[in-house]
Amino acid sequence: MLKKLRLGISAKLFIAIFSTCMLILIIMHWGVRLSFEHGFIDYIKRGNEQRISLLSDALAEQYQQHDNNWDFLRKDDRLVFRMLRSFEQNPDANNPFPPHGWRTMFWVLDQHYKVMVGPHSAPPADGPRHDIKTDSGHVVGWVVSAPVERLTRSTDINFDQQQRRTSWIIVGLAMLLAALVTWLMSRGLLAPVKRLVEGTHQLAAGDFASRVEVSSQDELGRLAQDFNRLAGTLEKNESMRRAFMADISHELRTPLAILRGELEALQDGVRKLTPQSIVSLQNEVATLTKLVDDLHQLSLSDEGALAYRKKNIDLAALLEMAAGAFRERYASRQMRLELHLPAFAAQFGDPDRLFQLFTNLIENSLRYSDAGGMLRITLVAAETGWRLRFDDTPPGVSAQHLQQIFERFFRTEASRSRASGGSGLGLAICQNIVEAHDGTISADHSDLGGLRIEVHFPG
Incomplete structure (x- = not known):
């Protein structure tokens, strides 16, 4: 056929x-x-x-x-x-x-x-x-x-024939000219489309570094710009996905290896089953449970699947509740917890998710600040909404790491233990909660010598 x-x-x-x-x-x-x-x-x-x-x-x-x-x-x-x-x-x-x-x-x-x-x-x-x-x-x-x-x-027959011949010659020449102009136009108009087609084929084949040349500012030019942005986003997501999978495997491998080693030692009789060995096993299980829970929370917040039940709330009262839950833990490390809050701060949001946000940020300062330091929480009215600051004492974060602390599994010190550093997912979850409330979150150096986390909630 x-x-x-x-x-x-x-x-x-x-x-x-x-x-x-x-x-x-x-x-x-x-x-x-x-x-x-x-x-x-x-x-x-x-x-x-x-x-x-x-x-x-x-x-x-x-x-x-x-x-x-x-x-x-x-x-x-x-x-x-x-x-x-x-x-x-x-x-x-x-x-x-x-x-x-x-x-x-x-x-x-x-x-x-x-x-x-x-x-x-x-x-x-x-x-x-x-x-x-x-x-x-x-x-x-x-x-x-x-x-x-x-x-x-x-008498007009010869003239008429002459006119017909002349007109058809003109038509023939016009056809050739139209064919040439049409061919040049089609090539010129479709050149950006062909570049987009080739770039799409490369993108579909997994080459996320593919980019197309932007040669105009018309609809095709804007389409090429959108294609480049899409390719950049896919490249970034692919890089993050690979890093994420590598980080997850690394985070899971260590506690599992410890659990396996201790269980094999108990099985071989190298170690006896004592309350201390049981506590060690429970600590590793708790570490795995915390990591899995954080991963679950992060996946829900990424997909927007967390249930947000927004209503009119008082941010000042919510911050006092979150800070009250940590006062004994701060006191155990000789750390001070200062609050500078207005009498009332009206905000439209989900109290449960905002409480989770505040506890994550307070927990972060408790883990990363040296003993004997402090955390100062300040809530002030801004031109549009509320501005919330968490300022803690040293150690701080270097300038090159300020924009990375919201990335998943990021730690400012690679040698920091899991007991003090956690899973490295808390700030990524915080960022998703803030963005779900149409706010912004950023990191900077604190005037106390440590880290400042600043959150802006629109009114």
Whole structure:
């Protein structure tokens, strides 16, 4: 079986534009032809009617000047042509005579229908006829002209053929020009599309580093920009996915290895089953449970699946509740917890998720600040909403790590133990909760020497 011919977008665009050009050319060709033929015939007809009208009036005047007798014309038949020449030398600007080659034959007849001037053939019965009248209204002759249609049928055939040949030559040249222009246009218009197609194929094949050149600011240019942004996002997501999987495997491998080693030691009798060994096993299980719970919370917040039940709440009261749950733990490490809050701070949000946000941030400062330090929580009104700051004491975070602390599994010190550093997912969950409330969260250096986490809630 023969495969169906599949035309590409370049061929389709070429055919569409070229067909449109051809249709317009053919319509214009026939329109100009019809307009020329009919308009030129009307032009000749009006010129001949004017000629025989002027000629009949002039002959009537001459007839009366020569004692109402046609002998002057029979003796000098060239008089008529001199009259016509005088008309041509003094033409009427509104009704010009047609060219010499397009004038019809004419006859001058007396009152007895005898030919006085004109060809030897009999005057046509269907030709235009104009009366020659005296001042008293008597008809003393006629000026008869051959029909314009007969002129066009006989003398116009060569001219018509010449015009047809010329017009078709023009059409042929126009077709070639249209084909060339259409081909160049189709190539120029589709060049960005072809680059996008090639880039899409590379992207579909897994080459997320693929980019296309942006050569214009029109719709195709904006599409190319969007393609590059999409490719950049996919490249970043792929890099994050690989790093995420590597981090998860690393985080899970260590506690599992410890559990396996201790269980094998108990099984082989190397270690005895004591309360201390049970506590060690429970600590590793707790570490795994915390990691799995954090991963679950992060996946829910990434998908927007966390249930947000927003209502009007008091941020100041919610912060006092969260801080109250940590006062004993802060006191156990000789750390101070200071609150600088207004009497009331109205906000529209989910109290449970915001409480989770505050506890994560307070927990983060407790883990990473040295003993004997402090955490200062400040809530102030901003131009649009509320501005919340968490300032703690050293150690701080280097400038190059400030924008990375919200990434998953990120720790400022690679050697930090899991007991103090946690899973590295708390701040990533905080960022998702803040963004779900249309807010922003950022990190900076604190004037206390440690880290400042700043959250802005819109009003």
